Amino acid sequence: MSFLSYRTPPKVADKSALELERKTISESSFYIGNNWLRKNRFGVWEARLSGKPFEIGAKYGILAKELIQQQEIVFVNDFSKAVPNKLKQFFLKHLIGLFNRKLDKHIPIEYLLEIYGGSFANSREFNSIAPAYLRVLNYHAAHDIGHALNDYQLVGCTSFSVKGSKTKDGQIISGRNFDFYSGDEFAKTKVISFFEPEQGHKFASLSWPGFSGVVSGMNVEGLTVTMNAAKSTLPRSSKTPISLLGRELLQYASNIEEAIALANKRDVFVSETIMVNSAKDNATVLIEKAPKQSDSFLPQQDVVVCANHFQSDRFASSDLNVENIEQSDSIYRFNKMKQLLNESEEVSSLRAADILRDRNGTNGEELGNGNPRAINQLIAHHSIIFQPGKLKMWISTEPWQIGEYLCYDLNKVFNLQEVPTNDIDEASYLIPADPFIKTKEYHDFITFRNLKFKINDFIYGFSKSAIDEHEEITFVNSNPNYYEAYMILGMYFKKLKQYEKAKVYFHQSLDRIVSSKEEEEKIKALIKKCK
Template structure:
């Protein structure tokens, strides 16, 4: 009996140690923290400097951040200089975590996240752990109930993978394509890229362009947000670009190295597409993702498809390469069949159609594709449709020209405003100026705003979004909308299936089955954004038809 008691106590002690090992992650050991001794110089309201690092907000509304030094130096400087963004985005992350969690208690959420992400730090390169640790020094202590600052920053990178790959991947609007050879002038490589990641309604509106000069590897630029070390879109000083797109994934049982950090490693250490593939090959993934890589050194591009079960690639056989949100290699896509009812497949066909419509492309021509809101053969499918290349609610849009180390970044989350140009060679030279210039952009090479931004159609769409929310939130205890108000709503976005689905929902709430049936039928005659959404509307139609 005594031996049994001792064995039980020993087992209990082991359990406590095991639980503590993933509830309380040890922080990296940093040998040099001199950066923490430097004060922050306020050059003006939105222009700060810390030692050799600085941040400013340009006239287009883009945040420009330059950091250099050791991983800890880069992380610490990022956190201090971009604290305003870090705080807002951490609040958005916490809200999203709480919203998705089956348990709302913050300590329970910490336990669940800690168990899922247990030993995540052991699966990440030490230098990125050190950078996150430096970043965590500026994290808001009011969220400590969800974990230590360092642990939360680690978990946010895992959350990015989970949120992107399990939350309606089919309607994700991240796309990328590469043109080269006789499809461009002087055979330059041109890369077009739209990226969507919606954590919070205001999240899409803030973009941070992070220019990094690390101690090891290549200098690079990454289009990102506060509190994020990984890369989703970027280019390095050698003219290698990366962009990632989520693919539908099975639910994993544990976290491994986040995909965004695999992409960051590629951006920081690869010069050729082969080097990029080899980096991805050596890493374990727990979600599926496609990585579009273009290289000025190789004058080519590659799509790396990586899943928890394997890796494959698509080489550039012609002068174009297109990546959306579905697997294309026979090896990895298995028995999945895609057709135009799937938004991802629909968008890939539309991109190909637009590429085929023009013999040669310039940078503004690439922007016109990224801004496209039409359907097949220029049909109108309603503004905001997730089958559009531009669904008018993206985090960023960027055009890379690797041969000249130039990139153009959208100033507006709807991609209709100007694209601001940055030349990496020029940026890293300017970074040594003191005081830093008000902007690192090449002011004479911007792409003008799209004409649709000033159109009545666009103004109608803005009104539609407000009105749509009112109809969606309507309940029978509220006053009914007048007929003329509903007619006005239809005219705001007449080609969108969503207009008629919402009207069908409105009349269904009033038990007016005949009118609900009419509107659901009209919605089904429009270009519905996804296969699952069409099935949902069909079910509604059948319900009101009984």
């Protein structure tokens, strides 16, 4: 990767943190002083990290070295599969290097130091791409670059906030699905990290190993941050990665006014909505950031919904936003979420989980499992529920948001005086797994998913393994209401130049509920190519 224009890593006077020794309690529990990393009974890693910026990064790297190295292997492999052509890989790497050559100028020095400290854990295996520090720095902008190149195809999230008449005590309950999908292996290892930085507020963040940014989190002031991608123009140069802006808000804001002021100080790569809930204000704001402008939407209602389009005065009627609403599935999920919340007399954490797990369309229409129109698309990296007034947060466990939701009380976790040897989540607040996981429909979906991967590998040239007639029938029968099952088989037979059979499947796809107008036009274009 071309990083000739990059500056060297930040200067660090004291690197003694790199010499700290990790102590082992078990094969899944480690500590350095009062900092620790442990795997809980549901397979989620829990970490507590404190100190100066470089020290936090170094400790995280030492504690989670194996996890960080494995996550990078997965990330690089996913990139190689997404861009299999070596020449295109070479071009894209150099393009990203050129694009991000001034990335460090848009990131606060404390986060550069933390990233640098953590980068010592990364393997030398990928030094041919770039030195570890520069690789990890770029990984923190990968969400933004991927969003720009794919128009948030990988990150179609839905979130909500309710209060007042919609909750038992009038205080906020908020939930979100982080529908970011970059492969099963990438989502396999999750870490809930409890940060105690030298400056600013303590906070908890749910993401993946070695990540300093925030996509979902809450601080001890009862301020929460989640983000939803919006349609964006292609950026011309690097700015502040949105996840590091999210980190800054959690670390330094205690109310909505402070969050807006901090967000307005930063320019970003791409368009994004940051949902901020504040226990102090008992209010929710949607901070809408675009590469050249920003605005804030502060609804006065008890119900606030966010999908993947803008709602503020500045952006709501813009050509790009109107096109997004017309072409994508965002407005459908937005309306479905509103319907679910309006039908709920009172939203508890349990009801919030039910809403985030909903797989049907508006008025209960059958979408098929996995449809991007659904609140639960069965792809979520994670799902999360906040009760900021009580400093409680629930995080999903595998698979997606179908498993149990674990509850953490931030006051209790940050008050731990010793390295924990018992569970640190609040067992009495655990939300049970979705009953869907025990049904035939769920197991049929797993069958569908496995066959989908096999067929797509054939379509896109990753495999020469074709499917037989039995697999063809099984694929459709395992998810009969989902348009994509028929679209994929249409693409499969088009690849085999069996055009008449391909057209039959494409038309059957259009007979079902297609996720968006954009997707519908894609299917119609494929039919025209079947000649």
